[in-house]
Amino acid sequence: MGVATEGISMTANLAEDKQNETSAEAERDLDLSPAKGLFCGEIIQSCFWPFPEITNEQKEMLGMVLDSVDRFLEDKQENFRQWDEAGEQPEEFIQGLRDLGLFGLIIPEEHGGIGLSNTGYSRVLQQSSRYDSSVSLTIGAHSSIGMKGLLLFGTDAQKERYLPRLASGEMIAAYCLTESGSGSDAASIRTRATRNSNGGWTLNGEKIWITNGGIADFYTVFARTDSDAGKLSAFIVERDSPGVNIGLKEDKLGIRSSSTTTVSFADVEIPAENLLGEEGKGFKIAMAILNSGRTGLSGGAVGGMKTCIALASKQAVERKQFGSSIAEFGLIKKKIAEMTVDCFAAESAVRMVSHYIDSGYTDYSVEAAISKVFASEAMFRAANESLQIAAGNGFMKEFPYERIMRDSRILTIFEGTSEILRLFIALSGMKYAGVLLQELKSATDDIFNNPIKGFGLLSDYAGRRITHLTSLGQDRIIAAVPEILRDDALVFEKYTLELARMTDVLLRRHGKSIIEKQFALQRAADVVIDLFVGLSVLSRVSAMTPDDSEQYQQALSIAHIFSQRAKRRMNRNLRAMLRNEDEAAKSLAEYIFDKQSYPWDVL
Ligand SMILES: Cc1cc2nc3c(=O)[nH]c(=O)nc-3n(C[C@H](O)[C@H](O)[C@H](O)COP(=O)(O)OP(=O)(O)OC[C@H]3O[C@@H](n4cnc5c(N)ncnc54)[C@H](O)[C@@H]3O)c2cc1C
Structure with missing residues (x-):
């Protein structure tokens, strides 16, 4: 080998070494949690820089889905207002969502879905939330949590059996964890699945406040299994199984046209093959689903903020008081600037977390929780402030502000309260x-x-x-x-x-x-x-x-x-x-708990 070729081969080896190092570094990054790293004084630069981009091909696909969402939803403002009052979405509208393929957003193409990445999915929910939160919830509860367990933990046979019907929307999915005695403390559920001699299970219990409860056909249900000291397990339950009962729709503050019901199980027979994931791993499965689904909800919050910014800035420019547009006033500018900073910030964090999920990071639970807390609270601030800018108009049902504010109130409560997160x-x-x-x-x-x-x-x-x-x-x-x-x-x-x-x-x-x-x-x-x-x-x-x-x-x-x-x-x-x-505040709260009233009334 001559000197020149030796040189080339050495350079190639060095380049290969460097490449191996870089890919080893990239692989090592997948095990890291950038947010946990912050607690250790470390900003893991490679986890934050460069800012994630999607490919042109993905952009093209996403653009088509977003266009069809716009076309379907943009002329329905009056419908959304009426459906909010009626407390439900008509079946023809849900059929329209099916026809657009919106129940198959994250289902792989080989199973009949669109196969969007987490980033793409979160962006679609952002778009639908610009129009109406209840619409996003019907789609989101199906994909983010209802059938996510099947995608993450299902066997090939389970996927083949259910995913095509879930992708077409022939089956709509719901996630059944909460019970009357078990909200934030999810591990305390009492719904029970007892193993039968045939290897199957008998399910008894009641779940409350289940999104899509009334329209779903596929339920991911968490129950205590009687083996292994009563650990939780996850099951796929079909609506038409004897013993499954759906309660009346709940009358709610917001997201009123999204279906929320109890779902109860009286001696429901579940075949052995409908156990989802491993027996006894139900709590882990429940949390993994919520972690992976959080960017859907946070993406929706970003979409809602964009609507608030558009509505409130138009209102501020058009409304005149004291001889000028209220947009001229510092306090109105402050509100619009804060909403805009919040929106940009939430959008950046949600995109970052979606990128971690798409890139195969194994530990993104803290980052997902951060994006959910920030985006949901920022959305509520934006809803509140845009209503304040519209003031009296904002308070009237004729305008969308009050509905947006009622709808956004749920965001800090479900899929993990802000306190728990x-x-x-x-x-x-x-x-x-x-x-x-x-x-x-x-x-x-x-x-x-x-x-x-x-x-x-x-x-x-x-x-x-x-x-x-x-x-x-x-x-x-x-x-x-x-x-x-x-x-x-x-x-x-x-x-x-x-x-x-x-x-x-x-x-x-x-x-x-x-x-x-x-x-x-x-x-x-x-x-x-x-x-x-x-x-x-x-x-x-x-x-x-x-x-x-x-x-x-x-x-x-x-x-x-x-x-x-x-x-x-x-x-x-x-x-x-x-x-x-802190100690004084705790003691004050304890005093009030004792009294259960405010004791300083003056006459
Ligand atoms: C419209 C709607 C739709 C829903 N959809 C679904 C669904 O599809 N599937 C499903 O399974 N569930 C669903 N839920 C349930 C939802 O996830 C729960 O409401 C939520 O987890 C909180 O539980 P909780 O309401 O029982 O509140 P609780 O757990 O009783 O909490 C009450 C308050 O105490 C705080 N708190 C609780 N524990 C602690 C603690 N250790 N330290 C400090 N503060 C604490 C909470 O943050 C909260 O402020 C839905 C709820 C609603 C309202």
């Missing part, structure tokens, strides 16, 4: 950091005894963490953002380290009893929500082509506004970890 976000992050702390402690002991062995014992994360806590060799995200946003990037670098330090302090101070410190957990969750959402915003703006256009300049401004406001919120939350009135 904040606790989950903080505890998952802290548990992860706590394990690393233990690992760090034993490894650092070893480092002093035997430096080489000691470092060898450190996991990848813990090793990097040492460099972080000593501020050496940190991945710097400021290099990845446009010059003008460097100071904003520094905010997220600084507060990521602050969060890690605070996590250390809290874990050392409270140990396992951190689980009971809900005020502190809420603050930690709020800090990590600001960090994750803010980094998603920075990444998105970094991916934009810099130019003089107003759109680009305003996007820079959004990133700046978000990061500076997040900085103030994070600072407040972290300071309040150490100095607060």
Whole structure:
């Protein structure tokens, strides 16, 4: 081999090594949780940058679906208003959803669906939510949760049997977990499945508030199985099985035309082949479905915000008071700016989480919870503020504001309340950091005894963490953002380290009893929500082509506004970890629980 070819082959080997390293790095990223990393002081740059893009082919497909959604829904505003009052969607309308293929959005093409990615699916729900939340719920409860268990855990035989009918909408799906005594505490359900001598099961119990309950034919039902100390298992139950009873439709505050009913089971015989996933793994299955489905709900919230921005800005420009358009007033501008920043931020975070799911990340539960909490709360703020801008008109049923506000109220309640998700976000992050702390402690002991062995014992994360806590060799995200946003990037670098330090302090101070410190957990969750959402915003703006256009300049401004406001919120939350009135507040609440009334009436 000559010198030149040797050189080429060496370069090729180096390139191959580099490629192997990069793909090993990419594979390693799939096991990481970028949000949990934040609790350890680490911004895993490769998980946030570059901002995810979908392929041109996917864009084309998605564009066609979005167009058909627009065409089908855009002239139905008056219908949505009437169906809200009537409390149901007519069958012809649901047939229209079937005809458009909207029940097959995430079902693979080989089973008759459209086979959209999580990103594409979330974007479709965003589009339908621009028109009406109940419509999104009929489609979303079917795909996000109703039949998601079948997609994630079903056997080939189960998929072949049900997916084609679910894709066409011949069967509509519902997710049956909640019971009268079991809401947030999902593990406490009492519906029971008893194993029969023929290998099948007999199901007894009642589920409440089931979305699509009245129109579904396919129920994913969670029940306590009598083996293995009564663990939960998941089952596929068909509506026409004897003993399945559907209750009356619930009369609700919002999303009124979406079907919500009880679904009860009286000695329902379930064949052995309808067990979904492994026996005893039902709780895991229930949570995996919710985690994977959250981007549907969050995407819907983003769509709702876009409608609020469009309605409220038009109203503000047209409405005149004190001799000028109310759009001229600072307080109205403030509301529109906040809604816009919130919408851009929620959209960025939801896209990031969908990308993790599409790319095969194995642990995205905390990120999905963050996007759900942020997007659902931002949507409610937007609904409230757009109604406030429309004021008296906003209060009247003739206009859509009051319906949007009623509809958006549910978002922080179902698929995990904001309270439960904040606790989950903080505890998952802290548990992860706590394990690393233990690992760090034993490894650092070893480092002093035997430096080489000691470092060898450190996991990848813990090793990097040492460099972080000593501020050496940190991945710097400021290099990845446009010059003008460097100071904003520094905010997220600084507060990521602050969060890690605070996590250390809290874990050392409270140990396992951190689980009971809900005020502190809420603050930690709020800090990590600001960090994750803010980094998603920075990444998105970094991916934009810099130019003089107003759109680009305003996007820079959004990133700046978000990061500076997040900085103030994070600072407040972290300071309040150490100095607060938590005990006084708890004692006040206990006093009121005791009285069950307000005791300072004046005459
Ligand atoms: C319109 C609608 C549709 C629904 N659709 C479905 C569906 O399709 N399938 C399904 O299975 N379920 C469905 N649900 C149920 C929904 O998921 C539950 O309402 C939700 O999980 C909350 O449970 P809960 O209402 O019993 O509240 P609870 O669990 O009783 O909570 C009450 C309050 O206490 C808070 N809380 C509870 N535990 C804690 C804690 N440990 N620490 C601090 N705060 C706490 C909660 O955040 C909440 O503010 C639906 C509900 C509604 C209203």
